[in-house]
Amino acid sequence: MQVGLAVLLLAPIAALRGADSRSSGDGETPALIKPAISIGSGLLLQPVLDLSRFTTEEFATISATVGPEKIRRKWTSPVLALPPHPRSAVHGLTETEVEAYMLQVRRLFDEGAAVPISDVGLISTQEDVIRRPMFNHVAAFSNAVARVYLLVQKTASDKGWGYFSIVQDLTTEPPLDYFAQISGAKVTFEGTSCYKCHSSGPLAIHPVRADLVSDAPLAAAISKHIADQPLSRFHFPAGDPPPDYGKPLALRFCSKCHDTDGDRLPLFKVHSHPIRVLVDFGYMPPRRRLTPEEVAELKAWLDQKP
Ligand code: HEC
Numbered sequence: 001m002q003v004g005l006a007v008l009l010l011a012p013i014a015a016l017r018g019a020d021s022r023s024s025g026d027g028e029t030p031a032l033i034k035p036a037i038s039i040g041s042g043l044l045l046q047p048v049l050d051l052s053r054f055t056t057e058e059f060a061t062i063s064a065t066v067g068p069e070k071i072r073r074k075w076t077s078p079v080l081a082l083p084p085h086p087r088s089a090v091h092g093l094t095e096t097e098v099e100a101y102m103l104q105v106r107r108l109f110d111e112g113a114a115v116p117i118s119d120v121g122l123i124s125t126q127e128d129v130i131r132r133p134m135f136n137h138v139a140a141f142s143n144a145v146a147r148v149y150l151l152v153q154k155t156a157s158d159k160g161w162g163y164f165s166i167v168q169d170l171t172t173e174p175p176l177d178y179f180a181q182i183s184g185a186k187v188t189f190e191g192t193s194c195y196k197c198h199s200s201g202p203l204a205i206h207p208v209r210a211d212l213v214s215d216a217p218l219a220a221a222i223s224k225h226i227a228d229q230p231l232s233r234f235h236f237p238a239g240d241p242p243p244d245y246g247k248p249l250a251l252r253f254c255s256k257c258h259d260t261d262g263d264r265l266p267l268f269k270v271h272s273h274p275i276r277v278l279v280d281f282g283y284m285p286p287r288r289r290l291t292p293e294e295v296a297e298l299k300a301w302l303d304q305k306p
């Protein structure tokens with residue numbers, strides 16, 4: 001059933017890609033991202049958004065307003081190699097070095113040298129404050145000292161595109177994630193506003209619909225790169241320290257992976273939005289569905305006042 005549905009939903013992508021054959025390069029091809037289908041858990045605060053009138057063509061047209069030459073590019077590796085870090089034997093990047101990486105990846109994207117995946121994202125589109133298609137271009141870069149990500153994003157009605165970046169400093173133990181918004185040549189580091197969704201650093205790609213992705217194999221490959229990332233810590237900038245979030249989510253069916261020494265860091269009430277969406281669309285836990293009793297326990301925890 002599930003498989004049949006997946007094939008059906010993914011068919012338009014194959015058609016879109018047409019003769020333009022792309023491969024994921026060396027290594028095995030990761031499985032395509034599961035389509036987002038609500039399991040009706042009752043965890044969402046608002047009804048599942050109906051985007052059925054929104055077409056693949058509109059998606060392609062609006063996505064391309066960023067500059068058609070910058071997206072839907074041919075690729076061999078989903079992660080673009082950055083030149084080696086200029087300073088040798090680095091133990092901890094400086095904020096200036098982090099900023100330089102962010103500006104460098106923005107420049108590469110603007111020059112049409114990145115390999116972005118374009119989608120309408122599930123988590124930002126579905127609930128929160130937006131409830132409108134949120135157009136994303138996500139590109140990944142790396143060298144021996146850093147994993148760098150760029151997100152170029154807007155809604156259909158926004159005039160310009162917003163630029164956001166994550167730099168994962170691999171020279172510290174554990175690695176440290178820096179989050180920032182880029183406006184022109186100005187990089188502004190941010191804390192809680194990003195932490196509420198990115199509790200453990202870069203987030204796996206979750207398209208809201210299977211035909212709202214530019215290149216499904218690339219999405220899968222970038223998502224796999226993100227899923228395989230080392231367990232890192234969130235860097236809160238000086239003026240934006242972590243608030244007191246209370247106690248972590250201690251339900252065993254989540255905390256066996258979401259713990260200080262788990263696959264991902266502990267989850268707190270501040271993460272309620274991505275928790276509701278990822279569980280309701282069947283992405284968390286990764287390999288099974290929660291029982292009705294477990295859903296009830298999770299709902300009770302989410303509904304408690306912090
Ligand atoms: C409402 C939840 C939410 C918030 C808040 C949020 N993000 Fe994201 N972000 C996402 C999701 C979901 C993705 C993956 C999007 C997709 O499916 O294409 C993402 C992707 C990204 C990416 C691309 C790499 C990756 O993680 O996939 C960057 C860079 C990024 N976000 C930066 C930021 C920064 C910087 C902030 C704070 C200013 C921020 N985000 C706040 C949900 C959020």
Ligand code: HEC
Pocket residue numbers: 197198199200201202203204226227253254255256257258263264265267271274275278279284285286287290298
């Ligand atoms: C088997 C291990 C495992 C279990 C169990 C699990 N998760 Fe995750 N979770 C992960 C991994 C790995 C990721 C990152 C990769 C991804 O997003 O697919 C993740 C990502 C997330 C994220 C995105 C933010 C982040 O930290 O990266 C949320 C929110 C989340 N999980 C919630 C939950 C909730 C709620 C439960 C319990 C209902 C749960 N997870 C159970 C492994 C797990």
